[in-house]
Each structure stands twice: as C-alpha cells, then as structure tokens.
Amino acid sequence: EIVLTQSPGTLSLSPGERATLSCRASQSVNSIYLAWYQFKPGQAPRLLIYGASSRATGIPDRFSASGSGTDFTLTIARLEPEDFAVYHCQQYGSSPLTFGGGTKVEIK
Amino acid sequence: QVQLVESGGGVVQPGRSLRLSCAASGFTFSSYVMHWVRQVPGKGLEWVADIWHDGSNIYYADSVKGRFTISRDNSKKTLYLQMNSLRDEDTAVYYCARDPTSPVVNWYFDLWGRGTLVTVSS
Numbered sequence: 001e002i003v004l005t006q007s008p009g010t011l012s013l014s015p016g017e018r019a020t021l022s023c024r025a026s027q028s029v030n031s032i033y034l035a036w037y038q039f040k041p042g043q044a045p046r047l048l049i050y051g052a053s054s055r056a057t058g059i060p061d062r063f064s065a066s067g068s069g070t071d072f073t074l075t076i077a078r079l080e081p082e083d084f085a086v087y088h089c090q091q092y093g094s095s096p097l098t099f100g101g102g103t104k105v106e107i108k
Numbered sequence: 109q110v111q112l113v114e115s116g117g118g119v120v121q122p123g124r125s126l127r128l129s130c131a132a133s134g135f136t137f138s139s140y141v142m143h144w145v146r147q148v149p150g151k152g153l154e155w156v157a158d159i160w161h162d163g164s165n166i167y168y169a170d171s172v173k174g175r176f177t178i179s180r181d182n183s184k185k186t187l188y189l190q191m192n193s194l195r196d197e198d199t200a201v202y203y204c205a206r207d208p209t210s211p212v213v214n215w216y217f218d219l220w221g222r223g224t225l226v227t228v229s230s
Contacts, residue, residue, distance in 0.1 A: 020141060035216040044112070045203065045220040088153060092215035096169060099153035 002027055002091050004100035012108040019076040021103045023089035030067045033093030036065055036074045039086040039102070047085075049074065079105070110134035110219065112187075112204050117224030120194055130187040130204030130221055138182035140161075141207035143217060144189050146200035149225075157189065158204070161211040172198075194228045201225050 001024040023034070036049040037093055047056040049065040052072060062077040076083055084107050088099040116128040130142070142157040157168045157178040166178055177190040187204050202224055205217035 033215075037217075042222065044222045045205075045217075046218070047208075047218045049218075050208070050214075050216050050218075090153075090216060097155050097215050099155075101152050 001096050002029060002094050002098050004089055004091060004098055006087075006089060006100035006103045008103060009101075010104045010106060011035055012106050013079055013082055014108045015079050017079050019074075019083070021074040021076075021087055021105075021107055023067070023072040023074070025070040025072070025091060027094075029072075029091045030093035032100055034065075034067070034072050035090045035092065037088045037090065038083075038099050039088060045088075076105070081107075112206065112219060112221035114202065114204055114221045114224040117122060117202065117226045119227045119229060122192055122228055125190070125192045126194065126226060128189040128191070128202055128204075128224060128226070131188075132187070132206075135206075135219075136210070137180075137185040139210035140188045140211045141206045141211065141213045142180060143179060143207060144187075145203045145205050145217065145220075146198075146215050147203070147223070148197075148200045154200075158189070158207070158213070160213070191226070194226075196228050199226060199228045 005024045007022045032051045034052040040044045048059050048063050065074045067073050086102045086104045088102045090091050113131045120126050141160050143158040146154045146156050159166050159178045175193045179188045204221045206219040207214050208218035
C-alpha cells in the first residue's frame, strides 16, 4: 500500500502568515488522485482539495495545492484564525486508499 | 441542510457487537456511494468500507472483512455499520462520508459527519 508521510508534524504560525504543508508518498501517486482535508475538533472534516489541485466547493482561494508523483504540497496563502486545524492528505489512485498522518497548524 | 449525523457509538467489550447509523439529510442519499472511515484517537485515518448507491457493490478493508457489515436503507436515508467480534484495535472515531459524484465511485469524500466514538474495552 502507498504510505503517505506528512511534514512537518506541527507548524506554528501567526495569522496572516503563509503555511506550506508537505505530503510525500512511498511510491508514485497518479496526480489526479490526491485529496486534502481539514479536521477540527468536534466538527465534520472538510474536503479542501481533490485531484491534487482542484479546490472543493466553497473553499477560499487562499488554499492551493500542487504536486505530482511522490511530492505534494498544500499552501495556505494567509492564515485566517479559522484555518488553525489538522490537515490530512489522502491518495485514492491505488488500493487500498490511504491517508497521511496529518499536519497540525497551530497558533504561534 | 446538507449533513450526515452518526450515532450508535459507545463502550463495548471485546468480542461483542455494535451497530452504527448515519442519517443523511439535504441531498438525494439514494444516488451516492457512501463510506465509513475511522480514526484512532491521536493517530491516522483508515478507510473501513463502502457501499454503492443501490447496494449492488460493497467493499471492505482487510482489517474488518468478515467482522463488519455495511448496509443502507435508502427509504430512510440511513447508512449502517454492523460491527461484530470487536477488538481493542477497533477503538476509533467512526465517520460516515459521501463519495462526491453520483453514482460513480471516486474514492474521496466531499461530505463527512462529525463522527461517533467506539471504545472497545473490557
């Protein structure tokens, strides 16, 4: 199975700063089959990105993503207070689908 | 309001059974593939099972195959997960999630519930 490793484990930033999250795969992922999710305690997780770079409905354009092969990146251009959360990547190009361990973006 | 609401979680002894439910509202439930995904507290996420819009195809993760059964009642707009022979390692938050494009399976999830906690402990 494809193992997804996310880094860093925790990112400490201030509102307004740029966040860059990495998701690295143990083998090549079909680039259109990578998604990113936002998790907040007590809330339903939210799909941010699918197809490696397509924003889901209602996702603000400060969220962007890129990558191919084994290296993928989620970028939050300017952190808003509501963006502090845990972010998981997921590949769905190979069975079984797998998730990364997550990056926590916390307020510095 | 478009949402999924899970219920049925709780504390259960190893070897016992539990049934989770997921009530859908605000969309045409019968048109979508639905999934269960779980997250061990503080750890990673694991896809558990999925069921096609009409129940015609069902898939399970190897870790739950033979013990868990996914089903749906489209008339009630409800998804179920029957969990038998529970083990300590099944302790997790269980989420139901919607596959985004009806009725094709995409294997990612555009709508999630808030989850229900299952604790397997003696």
